[in-house]
Amino acid sequence: MSNENVLEVRDLVTYFFLRRGVVKAVDGVSFDLKRGEVLGLVGESGCGKSLTALSIMRLLPKGGARTLRGAVRLGGENILTRSPRQMREIRGRRISMILQDPQTSLNPVFSVGEQLREAIFRRTRGSKAEVMREAVEALRRVEIAAPDQRIGQFPHQMSGGMKQRVVGAIAVCGQPEVLIADEPTTALDVTIQLQYLKLLKRLQAETGMAILFITHDFGVVARMCDRVAVMYAGRIVECGPVVQIFEHPSHPYTQALIASVPRMSGTVGGRLATIDGQPPSLLDLPAGCRFAARCAHVQARCRDTYPPTVTVAGEHTADCWRLGAQ
Amino acid sequence: MSPGQASAEPLLRVDNVSKYYAFGKGVLVARRLGQIKAVDGISFSIRPGETVGLVGESGCGKTTTSRLILNLETPTAGEVRLEGQPIHNLKGEALTAFRGKVQAVFQDPWSSLNPRMTVGRTIAESLIVAGWERPRIAARVAELLDQVRLEAAHAQLYPHEFSGGQRQRIALAAALASRPGLIVLDEPISALDVSIRAQMMNLLKDIQTHDNVAYLLVAHDLATVRHMADQTVVMYLGKVVEHAPTQTLFDDVRHPYTQALFSAVLLARPGQLKEEVVLTGEIPSPLSPPSGCRFHTRCPLAMPRCANAEPPLREVSPGHRVACHLYEIGGDSAVSAAGARSVATGG
Numbered sequence: 001m002s003n004e005n006v007l008e009v010r011d012l013v014t015y016f017f018l019r020r021g022v023v024k025a026v027d028g029v030s031f032d033l034k035r036g037e038v039l040g041l042v043g044e045s046g047c048g049k050s051l052t053a054l055s056i057m058r059l060l061p062k063g064g065a066r067t068l069r070g071a072v073r074l075g076g077e078n079i080l081t082r083s084p085r086q087m088r089e090i091r092g093r094r095i096s097m098i099l100q101d102p103q104t105s106l107n108p109v110f111s112v113g114e115q116l117r118e119a120i121f122r123r124t125r126g127s128k129a130e131v132m133r134e135a136v137e138a139l140r141r142v143e144i145a146a147p148d149q150r151i152g153q154f155p156h157q158m159s160g161g162m163k164q165r166v167v168g169a170i171a172v173c174g175q176p177e178v179l180i181a182d183e184p185t186t187a188l189d190v191t192i193q194l195q196y197l198k199l200l201k202r203l204q205a206e207t208g209m210a211i212l213f214i215t216h217d218f219g220v221v222a223r224m225c226d227r228v229a230v231m232y233a234g235r236i237v238e239c240g241p242v243v244q245i246f247e248h249p250s251h252p253y254t255q256a257l258i259a260s261v262p263r264m265s266g267t268v269g270g271r272l273a274t275i276d277g278q279p280p281s282l283l284d285l286p287a288g289c290r291f292a293a294r295c296a297h298v299q300a301r302c303r304d305t306y307p308p309t310v311t312v313a314g315e316h317t318a319d320c321w322r323l324g325a326q
Numbered sequence: 327m328s329p330g331q332a333s334a335e336p337l338l339r340v341d342n343v344s345k346y347y348a349f350g351k352g353v354l355v356a357r358r359l360g361q362i363k364a365v366d367g368i369s370f371s372i373r374p375g376e377t378v379g380l381v382g383e384s385g386c387g388k389t390t391t392s393r394l395i396l397n398l399e400t401p402t403a404g405e406v407r408l409e410g411q412p413i414h415n416l417k418g419e420a421l422t423a424f425r426g427k428v429q430a431v432f433q434d435p436w437s438s439l440n441p442r443m444t445v446g447r448t449i450a451e452s453l454i455v456a457g458w459e460r461p462r463i464a465a466r467v468a469e470l471l472d473q474v475r476l477e478a479a480h481a482q483l484y485p486h487e488f489s490g491g492q493r494q495r496i497a498l499a500a501a502l503a504s505r506p507g508l509i510v511l512d513e514p515i516s517a518l519d520v521s522i523r524a525q526m527m528n529l530l531k532d533i534q535t536h537d538n539v540a541y542l543l544v545a546h547d548l549a550t551v552r553h554m555a556d557q558t559v560v561m562y563l564g565k566v567v568e569h570a571p572t573q574t575l576f577d578d579v580r581h582p583y584t585q586a587l588f589s590a591v592l593l594a595r596p597g598q599l600k601e602e603v604v605l606t607g608e609i610p611s612p613l614s615p616p617s618g619c620r621f622h623t624r625c626p627l628a629m630p631r632c633a634n635a636e637p638p639l640r641e642v643s644p645g646h647r648v649a650c651h652l653y654e655i656g657g658d659s660a661v662s663a664a665g666a667r668s669v670a671t672g673g
Contacts, residue, residue: 044519159608189383190546190590191605198604216520219549219591260524262553264576264591271531272524272553278489279521 005073006177006210007033007056007095012070014048014055016063021283025051025065027234033178038204038211040221040242043231044279049214052231053180056212057097058087075177093123096171100183102163106155112139112166113151119170138169141206143199161192165199172203179204182214197224218261222246227315230254233279233290240316250318253291289321297322336371337507337540338395338428343368343404345390349613362612364390366564367404370557372508375538379555379572381545381587385612386561388544392510395542396430397421408508426456426504433513435493439485445471445496446481452504470499473536474529491522495529502533512544527554548591552576560584563612563620566639570646580648582625619651627652 010030016023026048033039043049054060055067058079071078079090091097099105107115116135124131132151139147142165155163164184171179181200185193197220204211213224221228221242229239230251238251249255259273277294280286286293292302302321310323346361365387372378380388393399395406397413406413408427416424429452432438439448446467453463468478474495485493494514501509514530515523527550533539545551551558551572558575560568560583568581579585586603605624610616616623622632632651639649 044521161608189609191383191586192608194590194604195606218520257521260521262524262527262549264549264552264588270553271528274524274528275521276525278491 004035005032006035006075007212008071008073009033009052009056010071010073012052012055012067012072014051014060014065014067016065018064023282024234024285025282026055027285029070029231029234029236031229031236031239033210033212035177035210036204036208037226038213038224040225040228041212041214041231042216042218042221042228044216046279046282047231048234048282049231050182053097053182053212053214056180057091057095058082058084059091059097092119092171092176093174094176095178095180096174096176097180097182098164098167098171098184101187102160102167103155103187105167106163108155111152111154112158112163113153116151116166116170116173119173123174134173138173139166141172141203142166142169143195144169159192161188161196164188164196168196168199168203172207172209175207176209178210178212180212180214183216185220186215186217193220200224218246218258230257233285234282235290235319237291237320238316238318240312240318241314244313244316248312248316250312250316250323251291251320252295252297252322254318256294256296289319335373337374337409338542339369339371339407340391340395341369341405341407343391343394343401343406345387345394345399346402360613363564363615364612365394365401368559368561368564368566369404370559370566370569372540372542374507375534375540376556377534377541377543377554379543379545379551379558380561381548381551381558382561383546383609385563385609387564387612388561389512391561392430392512392542392544395508396428396510397424422455426452427506428508428510429501429504429506430510430512431494431497431501431514434517435490435497436517438497439493441485443484444481445483445485445488448485448496449481449500449503451500456504466503467499470502473502473533474499489522491518491525494518494526498529498533502537502539505537506539508540508542510542510544513546514543515550516545516547523550530554548587560587563610563615565620565649566647567621567650568646568648569639574643574646578643578646580642580646580653581621581650582627582652583621586624586626619649 012026012029014026016025029052041049041052056072067080072080074094082090113135116138117131120134121131136147136151139151144150144162144165185196188196215221225242227240228242228245229236232253238245238254245254246258249258256273256275260275262272275294280290280293286303288303288305289307292298299321307319307321308324309317309319311317312323343365344367345365346363348358348361350358368391370378380391382388390399394401400414408424413424449467449470450463453466467481471478471480476492476495488496515526518526534541543551543554555572558570558572559566560581562583568575568584579588586605589603603626607624610623618634619632619637622628625632629651637649637651639647641647642653
């Protein structure tokens with residue numbers, strides 16, 4: 001890991017414009033991804049973490065989603081201003097993405113080999129034999145046994161874990177600088193999940209790529225990430241080195257979230273800490289802190305004005321009025 | 327609730343139950359090719375007011391087991407008894423009465439509630455079947471909504487007006503309506519948001535304390551099972567591989583598969599990682615399970631005889647049963663077994 005930022009996201013704003021109103025799904029998100037690091041982006045469903053990723057990739061869903069503001073700088077250049085044609089060159093080669101469900105990210109009517117070879121050919125323009133050799137090698141790298149036989153198979157002939165490894169092979173075959181992994185293990189069985197996380201770690205060590213790892217699972221964060229950013233209702237509310245966040249969570253939301261997860265140590269049973277209420281509607285966000293309605297430490301000003309981003313220690317920041325007072 | 331508090335007489339007994347499905351090829355001229363042993367000779371029991379956790383990966387038979395207990399499937403062999411009575415030959419009124427005693431809450435609250443029925447009607451359904459009168463039903467529905475921390479006025483609304491966590495509580499209220507002795511909870515929290523899960527787990531515990539209802543908790547997440555269950559049953563490819571009181575199991579993991587599951591439970595804090603058991607290979611197809619011990623193809627501690635002989639489930643300490651050749655009485659593998667344990671617990 002170096003201190004050079006490979007990806008800088010600044011004040012990214014993506015809204016859905018619907019007949020019912022404006023859904024402020026990503027509402028001013030900023031973070032840096034350093035070369036060779038794994039940054040976790042954690043939050044509940046609907047907090048905007050996947051839409052942040054899709055905004056970076058410029059693959060917004062059809063039906064009213066638009067990025068209004070902000071900058072996404074990949075190696076210094078703002079890719080939000082690139083043409084669709086230029087974006088196609090960037091995707092797969094400089095920045096790749098793995099989605100949650102391998103079932104839907106592979107095309108069922110083409111063999112995995114064809115899908116992999118297409119991705120490799122786009123980069124190398126090599127001969128058929130060269131591309132084939134490279135494709136077999138790519139499958140071997142993601143630990144698929146008997147790759148020369150597997151390469152002719154179709155997605156339905158493979159297990160979920162294997163399919164997700166093929167997706168991984170396609171994602172990294174262009175040697176991207178940045179890999180966005182959006183809940184890549186959520187659809188997998190637990191022992192297979194562990195295999196996959198180990199594989200991603202190994203691929204990262206070999207290629208030096210940076211990973212933006214999107215998840216709702218703090219356990220996965222603990223295993224995978226160097227730093228973590230916690231998202232709530234369209235904003236990053238806390239960000240810092242992973243050990244810092246686990247041992248000294250500063251935002252009340254992060255504190256409550258970590259406390260509500262059952263532990264694997266200590267005596268069994270007991271009651272869990274809960275977070276009462278629901279996240280706010282993204283159609284009708286409060287003026288102040290978005291967590292105010294559920295926060296145990298809420299004060300009057302929390303409801304009126306969004307809190308500033310406060311540096312807790314070193315790289316550890318959190319958006320909370322309580323921290324500013326200290 | 328601890329096992330000591332629960333009474334000793336089992337509410338439900340699963341006795342050497344198997345469920346095989348035949349599979350074949352062809353539609354008009356079907357050829358029988360073999361059978362899938364989805365569940366193969368499992369036994370455990372559930373006492374009144376306790377929670378039994380059933381853990382395993384996809385294809386391990388945990389869903390088939392819960393369907394057998396719900397009497398939605400008939401076993402190929404063996405017997406399930408509720409309060410001493412076999413459940414799979416029940417008919418007519420006796421079957422209706424059984425349905426009232428064993429209820430279920432499924433994983434996905436988006437598909438398990440009828441979108442065209444009001445919440446009140448969904449909850450009342452089992453009471454209508456049981457022949458309750460209208461005023462009593464209305465009072466019971468209000469009581470149930472209160473029990474799951476919803477308001478009486480919510481009875482008039484439709485499922486789409488609720489969040490995932492609220493819907494799961496509605497499903498729970500519907501399951502509780504007939505005052506069942508046992509509720510099968512099939513992954514009850516895995517579709518919920520992280521911040522909502524703790525609420526649901528606490529609610530389930532409160533209801534158990536209040537109503538003395540027993541739960542069969544089917545889950546893949548060990549931390550949830552550890553938090554909720556009094557006993558834990560670990561399944562792999564249709565077999566029980568380890569079964570013990572939860573505290574005992576989590577203090578002293580024996581079976582290499584359970585150890586691997588423990589490694590896969592992603593630790594709650596970074597930097598706690600020590601040695602871990604990472605399984606190689608895929609989960610074998612239940613169509614052709616491996617010979618001998620079904621786990622031997624992925625087991626880091628497999629020995630030659632594991633491929634030939636199937637290890638029986640035997641008691642290694644009071645109440646703690648393991649199906650593994652490492653724990654044969656008087657076996658020469660005590661050293662490797664101890665080694666395996668230290669790997670799994672890892673501090």
